[in-house]
Amino acid sequence: MSDFRAWVEIDLDALTHNLAAIRRRAGPGVRVMLVVKADAYGLGAVTIARHAARCGVSALGVGTSREALELQGAGIRLPVLVLGTVIENELADCLSHGIHIGLHSADRRASLQALAMAMGTVANVHLNVDTGMGRLGVLPSRAVGLLEEIHASRNLALAGIMTHVAAPHGASDEATFEQALAFDELLAAARARGILPGSVHVANSCAIFSGVRGPRAWPYDMVRPGIAAYGTLPGHLARAAELRPVVTLASQVVFLKDVPAGTPVGYDATWRAPRPTRIATLSVGYADGVPWSLSGSGEVLLRGRRAPIVGRVSMDYTTVDIGRVPGVCVGDTAILIGRDGQDELRLADVARRAGTIPHELLCSFGKRVERVYTGGDEILPAAPGARTRSLPPVTSGFPE
Numbered sequence: 001m002s003d004f005r006a007w008v009e010i011d012l013d014a015l016t017h018n019l020a021a022i023r024r025r026a027g028p029g030v031r032v033m034l035v036v037k038a039d040a041y042g043l044g045a046v047t048i049a050r051h052a053a054r055c056g057v058s059a060l061g062v063g064t065s066r067e068a069l070e071l072q073g074a075g076i077r078l079p080v081l082v083l084g085t086v087i088e089n090e091l092a093d094c095l096s097h098g099i100h101i102g103l104h105s106a107d108r109r110a111s112l113q114a115l116a117m118a119m120g121t122v123a124n125v126h127l128n129v130d131t132g133m134g135r136l137g138v139l140p141s142r143a144v145g146l147l148e149e150i151h152a153s154r155n156l157a158l159a160g161i162m163t164h165v166a167a168p169h170g171a172s173d174e175a176t177f178e179q180a181l182a183f184d185e186l187l188a189a190a191r192a193r194g195i196l197p198g199s200v201h202v203a204n205s206c207a208i209f210s211g212v213r214g215p216r217a218w219p220y221d222m223v224r225p226g227i228a229a230y231g232t233l234p235g236h237l238a239r240a241a242e243l244r245p246v247v248t249l250a251s252q253v254v255f256l257k258d259v260p261a262g263t264p265v266g267y268d269a270t271w272r273a274p275r276p277t278r279i280a281t282l283s284v285g286y287a288d289g290v291p292w293s294l295s296g297s298g299e300v301l302l303r304g305r306r307a308p309i310v311g312r313v314s315m316d317y318t319t320v321d322i323g324r325v326p327g328v329c330v331g332d333t334a335i336l337i338g339r340d341g342q343d344e345l346r347l348a349d350v351a352r353r354a355g356t357i358p359h360e361l362l363c364s365f366g367k368r369v370e371r372v373y374t375g376g377d378e379i380l381p382a383a384p385g386a387r388t389r390s391l392p393p394v395t396s397g398f399p400e
């Protein structure tokens, strides 16, 4: 019996494996910025970042300045980039902690330069270029001018140039190719003006593995994976990538009940027992990350067998029909995502069935779900004189 009503098991050895697969795919000399925004997709940013640092990851990407400060407060020394943008009154905190900031407008260049000068410091910025995502980023036509302005700003250091691929799933190869072309033109124009771009990074997980630009996915010096490190990619890419699942979502059976035919189960009585059967109640619900949309359509693994979710998923509980799964007891572990014996409910499949994407499913794991880490020992520093598996050394991050 588990100590927890619901828990996420996070396999750090699988994370090690996936980071190695990403490095192989990205090619020699290409560094990895692991994206750990939204608490590392719900898996615990501090623990994930610490482990990633030991695996040779060079930098971390986050979504907000608070996330960056949390990592630094926990003693993580890797460079941290706020990938998107920072609201104006958070800039000072970022600067005083040396956090790298995405920059995408002339206004922000001016306010950052003024602030950094007033603080007597230098701000590390990554110019974000909008080559087709249409979200953040300066348009390519404005980018060279802005680069020159950054270059001329005494209190700004150009630490990187980035863009974001809008359709990296291979769904729109032509559009992706156009984005790469626009980006390459900009890089050439910058170099022609003697502007060194710092770290050049474009590819998220799908772009790393989709091979739109051939086997050497993106000829730049850094990649920004998130979801692939956490064990999944869209189906057609996943097969070749040989990633290992990192995440298991589990709960336990807290109640069993034999019901006669016709018994309604759950809110709105959307399901009635078609025959006499046994219902197991699991102590996990949509507040914990079981999508409500799996009401009446999802499955769980119990004793290595599949059992259907019946009735509505509620906030704290999920009910399953175990009429065809013999021997279930109170305290048994139910797997909602992950492997049990020979069978597996894969993250990507559960997400698809729930009508969402793996990213959202991971981010929806609630606060009260215990995070349990396994593995991670194989790259601990070895006893004196011994050698562990040879992993690349921890590098210092962005080039100075």
Ligand SMILES: *Cc1c(COP(=O)(O)O)cnc(C)c1O
Residues within 6 Å of the ligand: 035, 037, 083, 164, 203, 204, 205, 206, 224, 225, 226, 227, 228, 359
């Ligand atoms: C979230 C994010 C990534 C990582 O995306 P994945 O699909 O998880 O690999 C990379 N770059 C930027 C700018 C992002 O916002």
